[in-house]
Amino acid sequence: MAELSRRKMLISGGALGALSALGMASPAWAWAPSGSIAGSGAGADPRWVWDEEADPLVASLLDRGAVPEANRLLWNWNRNDQPLPDGLPDDLRAFIEKARQLPSWADKGKLTTAAEFNKSRGLYLNLLNGVGGGMLSTAIPKEARAVYYSKGGANMEDRVAKTSILGFAVGALNAYQPDGSCVVNAVKTRLVHAAVRHLLPQSPNWTGEVPISQNDMLVTWHTLPTFAMRKMREWQVPITTAQSDAYLHVWQVTAHMLGIRDEYIPATWTAANSQSDQVMPPAMGPTREGVELTEILLGQLAEQTSPGSIGRPLCNALARYLVGTQVADWDGIRREPVWDPLIANTWPILVRFREGLIPLPLVPPVAWTIDEALRQYILFYLTKGKQTKIEIPTINRPS
Template sequence: MGSQSGLSAFESLKYQGDRLADAVIADLVAGGRTGAVNEVLAQFRENDQPIPQDLPESVRQYLVDTDAPPWWADLDRVASAYEFFVDDGVHVASVLSFGAMVNCYAQPRPSRVLSLTHRLNQPHRRLSETSQFVLNMMGPEPFGSGGGFVPTIQKTRLIHAAVRYFVTRSGEWDVEADGVPLCQQDMLGALLIFSVQVIDGMRRMGIAVTEREAEDYYYVWRVTGAMLGIPPEAMPETLAAAQDLNAEVVEATYGPSAEGVELTRNLLRLYEDMVPGTAFDGVVSAMVRQVVTEEVADWLEVPRSRGWGRVVGAGVRVMRLLERSEDRSRTATAVLDKAGSLLLGGSVRTLTNGQSTALSIPADLREKWLAAGVCPVAPQRTP
């Protein structure tokens, strides 16, 4: 997409929604059936679970039409990313939480959508839902039987469509000037933030990621993006091309906004509340500043902590040295492992604002993380 025509194609995504999901939401609102559908879909959690019978035809057809990965998806290649998740999945989640979430808030237009949507302007809920989405993606066969990723994707598309429907009709959004809320341009931008920028953030934290691992991780996101409704032709085929597009058009949209500052402040407050006491006040901001660029951190008014900044920076240098010497010290990785434990499961009650919702780790991945001593959720007890 380095050409002018490529940039024009990217700009055109600003006015594209999701035809399939948008039609379902319009039908449900017209029939006044959104509440009943929510109750049914709450029980629809497994890839191979039969579609519930007591659903409107529009919803049933949507679930049929969106239940399989695209024809071009190489599921063996998807499965090859699993070993990367076994080794570094906790770190993926940590960097996604400390960096990718904040980078999303550096985009003024999507941040405005989040601020206009009360449900999404709740950091505990958004972090919990994003964490669960990524955990479902980390299973050994995320699109196959036994997982729960496909229903998660299908529900996510419907949530986005509902946001588009109500924000467009709120009287506070100008489609002609601002494009469609949560448009395909925003979706592609988020995909690149959660894929390309997570890899960059991991490397910035001193985590070694091979080119093959990075390619496989991006590929899983590319298949996921197609299932989320992003036009396949809009997503670069290779990681290198995705990195170019990210630098050329996604990071170019970054800038300061009142909404982005507020969203970031709320997210940082949530993280700090998850760490007991006050001894570690400032470490969260220092971690964020290590993962995102200094310019983004300044735009979003991420506080500076000179002392913790030095500690985090020193830890990163140690980790890089140990990675190069192929000595994965438990001491060096303890900070990120602890961050992953907090963000993925150690404080589920905090994440969900006291609600009983719990994050579910794919069973095979949970077993391997437990064996390695990095599982963020304790093993489930049998009655």
């Protein structure tokens, strides 16, 4: 299938796609499958592997006009243990029944520990995955362009709310329990991605290879758990080995449920860090679309968190602090002479106070402005997420 897709790319892709397909544009894949959950694999370059089960299925659903009805039927499919609604096309039903199974290596004990960890570190994780992950993804040209030119690119508020549904589902106490919703939202996301792979290459604005390859998925995955864990370590948040193992595990399971192959899912943090160092740098850089999306996202964030006019500068500084100078510059995030140093100095103090490492009198009052802004932001997206659901798109960005 990988070979087939590669040939298809050479035929249908632009010059860039063809060059990359021949391995001329970037170095060969060097990450060993021995470091993966599967422990072995063919070592195929994940830039040329997509989702061989979901992609032909969703392409067929789109081509035969079956998606609107499927979306309607799946609207009330919410809980992990919920039977599928009647009336779904047989091929879609068969796919979902298989895709909703947790991998054999899923470990209930670790998932419980992860849920408790997600709860106790919820503020950091929401900040890192939401604002941090968001600002990193706009500095990934392939992802920024995919988001910009797909349906949701025209309505970023809804898009962010939809994305946060999965984020909050992963972080929920019952994420993979029968009454949770992580399985459902991961499987729906897998279908959405398959739709994007079919639709986006039809957009006049899209050039290059079919989007959302396994490599692209890994890149985005690293903007979430790997980035968050590195940052929490940097901030010296106390984390036990059991907690960090469990946190990795919930994201390994989520990667599997999203359709990332086990042979690419890192088995340990060491393997994850080395894979991240391999896939992230060549995947990042500036684009016009990324800058525009960043502007919209930070504008939204500022609206939610703004106590008066300090809102936007605070958001800019927070974003810059999280992702660092290089990415912030690629994203076109403005420098804030007042807030940049204030955040850099205050945030570590706030973390240490929250972790019980220093007493209250050492916390400068401005820390509470930041803390409150974050709470409002999280609450806003929690509320927004409740008003919408993940649906398979049938079109690209309309304008």
